Structure formats: structure tokens, C-alpha cells
Amino acid sequence: MSETRSTPAPATGGPRPRLTRGRTLALCALPVVLLFVVALCAPLPYSLAQPGETANVLGKHGGKPVISVEGVSERGGDKGRLLSVTIAATQPEATVRLPDVARAWFRDDRAVMPREAVYPGGGDTEDAERHISQEMKESQDKAVTAALRHLHRSPDDVHVKLRLGDVGGPSAGLFFTLGIIDKLDGNGTGAGGLTGGHTVAGTGTIDASGKVGAVGGVPLKTQAARRDGATYFLVPRSQCGEARAQLPSGLRLVPVSTLKGALDALGEIRTDGDVPHC
Structure with missing residues (x-):
């Protein structure tokens, strides 16, 4: 006779296997690891900036005079320089991630800035170029x-032409204004220009009444100024503290709030008189 055997049913209701300490820690750590990976890879709403070019508004840029006048004779002859300064920033659509921000954070010649602060209104590179070109045109009109x-x-x-x-942007307004005055009237005494032979850099917007306004990226601009030989830096008075944060050695901050003050x-x-300072 054949014998039929049945498979014993599994026991129920007994104690379940317990997770080991290592497995528990691994399960708890997994969401943190995943979050960290996402943070590393996710694009952030920031732009990275660094010191940009300087341009002597009394001289030439790209082979052409920055400032030219028609209808009157130019004075010229200023032996010094008036340097307008800029920052260079990543394009609006550039991808900036956490490692990029971390590297920039520990460098004096880099800055992490909200993208909206660099490119107001958002958009792609074409939109940004259109916006900053419009800002520059308005700034030039106010400077004149x-x-x-x-x-x-x-x-x-x-008739004044600026190049x-x-x-782009409005931050060259003050120095356009100073350059125009230097070209048309020198220092107002009939002998010599505004600089006295010094290299003076600076930044600041200006309105038609001569009021100087704040701008972005001041610490980076001071570095560009000193790099290119400036010994004085005209800065909007309200931004003295910001400018002092990473001030290069050998550069003196001069606070201004109006054209007359500048x-x-x-x-x-x-x-070589009593130069105001921050």
C-alpha cells in the first residue's frame, strides 16, 4: 500500500523575527541618503558671480571712445582713469547645484546671488539681454x-554718445555722468580733469537729479577695481558696510550719495585733501 503524507502547516501566532540593529539603522538612513542625493542633483535658483571687466569711461572700449560729444569741443587730457566696474555672472538658464554653491561659498572672488537679483523678471538669456540693455539705455539717458x-x-x-x-544694467550711471562732465568741463577750473592723475573706480546708479543709488555685487566690484589698478573706490553711501566686508588691501572706499558729493x-x-571714507 502506498502511503500518503501531507506537508505540515506552518505554525502561526509565534514570535516574528526581529530586525537587527544594523538593518534598522540602514532603513532609517535610506530616506536621508535619498534626500541628500536629490539635493546634490537638484538645480537651485541662484547665479554664481565673479569680478568682471572694468572700463575707463575717459578712454576707449573695444577700440571706440566710451564717451564722445558733438556740438562742443572735448576737453580731454585727463591723465588719470575713471573705471566703471562690473561683475560676470552665470547665464539665466545655467544649472547651479549644491556643490557649485558650496565651492563658491568658500572663495572670496566668488559670490552666490539669487538669480532674480541678477536677472530681474526671469526668462532665458535672450530675455535677460533685452532687459539689461533696456536698463543700460535708461541709465545712459539719466546720466546725460x-x-x-x-x-x-x-x-x-x-549731443553725447555713450558706448x-x-x-548692461544701470550700475555705470554715476561714472557715465562723471565721464561726461570730465569731457565737457574737466575739473571746472580750466586746467586738468577730475582725477588728478589717479585711477578712481566705482559704481552706483544715478537719476536725472543726480541722486546716487545702490547696486549689486559691490564686494566683487571692489576686487575688480583693485585688480586693475584703482586706489579709490566711489561707493553708494548705503553700501559702505557691504563694501568693507571683503575690501582688498590698498583700496580706499569713498562714500557718495549725490553727484555733487562725488x-x-x-x-x-x-x-590730496580730506577725502571722505567709509
Whole structure:
């Protein structure tokens, strides 16, 4: 006779196997690891910036005069330089990730800035270029108006043309204004220009009434200025603290809030007088 055997049913209700300590820690750590990997790979809403070019508004840029005037004779002859300074930033659509931010954080010549602060309004590179070109055009118009008002000249008699290549934004406004005044009137005494032979750099917006406004990237701009030989840096008064944060050795900060204040400061620089400082 054949014998039929049945397979014993598994026991139920007994104690279940317990997780080991190592397995428990691994399961707990997994979400943290996954989150860290996502953070490393995820694009962030930032731009990376570094010191950019400088341009002597009394000289040439790209082979052409930065400032030229028609209708009157240019004074010229200033032996010094007025350097407008810039920052160079990643393009709007550039991917910036956590490792990029971490590397920039520990470098004095790099800055992490909100993308919206660098490219207001968002958009791609084409949108950004259109926006900063418009800002530059408005800044140039205000600079011309402020300079001619200061000199009591009419735009009907003097035509000013400004060129600064592919540089955009409003932060060259103050130095455009100073450059126009230097070209048309020198230091106002009939002998010599505004700089007294010094290399003076700086930044700041300007409105038609001559009020100087704040700009972005000031610590990086001070580095560009010193790199290119400036010994004085005109900075919007409200940004003195920001400018001091990473001030290069050998560069003196000169606070300004109006066009008249900037011209007065240049007068003190020319004569080795009591130059204001932050």
C-alpha cells in the first residue's frame, strides 16, 4: 500500500523575527541618503558671480571712445582713469547645484546671488539681454541729463554718445555722468580733469537729479577695481558696510550719495585733501 503524507502547516501566532540593529539603522538612513542625493542633483535658483571687466569711461572700449560729444569741443587730457566696474555672472538658464554653491561659498572672488537679483523678471538669456540693455539705455539717458543739468547746458546744443560694448544694467550711471562732465568741463577750473592723475573706480546708479543709488555685487566690484589698478573706490553711501566686508588691501572706499558729493570727493582726491571714507 502506498502511503500518503501531507506537508505540515506552518505554525502561526509565534514570535516574528526581529530586525537587527544594523538593518534598522540602514532603513532609517535610506530616506536621508535619498534626500541628500536629490539635493546634490537638484538645480537651485541662484547665479554664481565673479569680478568682471572694468572700463575707463575717459578712454576707449573695444577700440571706440566710451564717451564722445558733438556740438562742443572735448576737453580731454585727463591723465588719470575713471573705471566703471562690473561683475560676470552665470547665464539665466545655467544649472547651479549644491556643490557649485558650496565651492563658491568658500572663495572670496566668488559670490552666490539669487538669480532674480541678477536677472530681474526671469526668462532665458535672450530675455535677460533685452532687459539689461533696456536698463543700460535708461541709465545712459539719466546720466546725460544729470551731467548736462550740472553744467547748465542744453541737450539741444550738446549731443553725447555713450558706448560700453556688451556691458548692461544701470550700475555705470554715476561714472557715465562723471565721464561726461570730465569731457565737457574737466575739473571746472580750466586746467586738468577730475582725477588728478589717479585711477578712481566705482559704481552706483544715478537719476536725472543726480541722486546716487545702490547696486549689486559691490564686494566683487571692489576686487575688480583693485585688480586693475584703482586706489579709490566711489561707493553708494548705503553700501559702505557691504563694501568693507571683503575690501582688498590698498583700496580706499569713498562714500557718495549725490553727484555733487562725488565731484567734491574727487576734488579732495585731486588735491590730496580730506577725502571722505567709509
